[in-house]
Amino acid sequence: RRTTNDPAHRLNAYYNGTVGRLGIDFNVDFYTSGSTSRSHAVETSRMQEDRVVNSENRVRNRLAASKLILSYPVFGGELSVGGEYVRTHRTDVxxxxxxxxxxxxxxxxxxxxxxxAEYARETPIGQFGVGLRYEHVRSDYLSDGRPLDGLNRSYNQWFPNVSFGTRVKGVDLQLAYTAKTQRPSYRQLTSNVYYANRLTLQTGNPLLKPTLTHDVSLTASWRIMQLTASYRQERDAVIDRTERSRIDPKVSLITYTNLDRLPLLTAFATVTPTFGVWTPQLSAGFVKQWAEVEIDGKPVRYDRPIFRISLNNSLRLPAGLLFMLDVRYRSKGDERNLYLTDDVWVVNMGLTRSFFSDRLSVMLRGWDVFRGEGGGAIYRSPHMESYQVDRYDSQEFELTLRYRFNAAKSKYKGTGAGTGELERL
Incomplete structure (x- = not known):
């Protein structure tokens, strides 16, 4: 399988300034991208005929977006109001x-x-913030030029957020609540059927609902240490689902569905000390979910936690050299309705040297030096259990030479519009 990406083009125009006491932040964005994936599979079988299967998938994206934010001092705080408009067109052949x-x-x-709209104000006991967002979304889908019955839909939703920050005996505390939505990716929504192998097909689900997330988080910072904990409730979380093909029961059709409720607890601690020329950053924590999926008429729980550790190091060496070594670990555990069966260790490293008053920089990087990326996963579905092992071609060595013809700092102040939609594309 080989994927060729077309050049992506993004144009941003902005105005950032003030008129009297009124702050104005206005952005307009245009974006286009595309890709073509070609697959060539040669299948041999002892029980059925040998065959060759070719496929091509062409995707084209086009986006236009604008965002305006006005801010003004009100009652000792700052009031911000604004609006955003995003228009997306995508073809998937x-x-x-x-x-x-x-x-x-x-x-x-x-x-x-x-x-x-958002309002923030500093008080004797801390800083309060409150906001409210309203979204109206309309989507239309065509399959082979014809509207898909029941799939053209619209949503009207409200999303509040509240935050409070203060300082207690040298410890900075931040408590926040946020409600937001995450819409399925366009690949998850497609009605196209993709060939994987003789016994497996893949497709999307145009009936997927957006995921509504309620998140309560607490952050505490003291000197070189930071502790973050959050409890998140996802409504209509998107998970994998496997069905039997209506044409051939031996063939599995992998698709997506919504899970009614997915609670998650996350906690991480980070420390960033400095020992002379060595600056390490150690972060450790876990993600635990409480998911329950019905399989063959019985509830199956996915609640084993996943532990994560990262250690990022920078070491200043003689002759202006900077050495970087990053180590990342992820344990076994449950993620959505998958059980990740392997511990994963990934090591990245790099060496940087600057010349001519930092105008020329030379960087040598090694990504996934010991080929640790990958691992296995067990997926259970009605009448079937599958075990998949992934080994990625993620070991890379990269040499970058960068020369700055104009070392002046960039004056660009654009914040962009439609950033969430760009991630879906």
């Missing part, structure tokens, strides 16, 4: 010349309009 799976042409159009 899949073809299989052998006609083992049907070729298809999916078009998605989405309009997202939002209004928001």
């Amino acid at each position: 899949y073809s299989n010349p052998e006609r083992i799976v049907p070729s298809s042409d999916m078009t998605a159009d989405e309009w997202n309009s939002s209004l928001f």
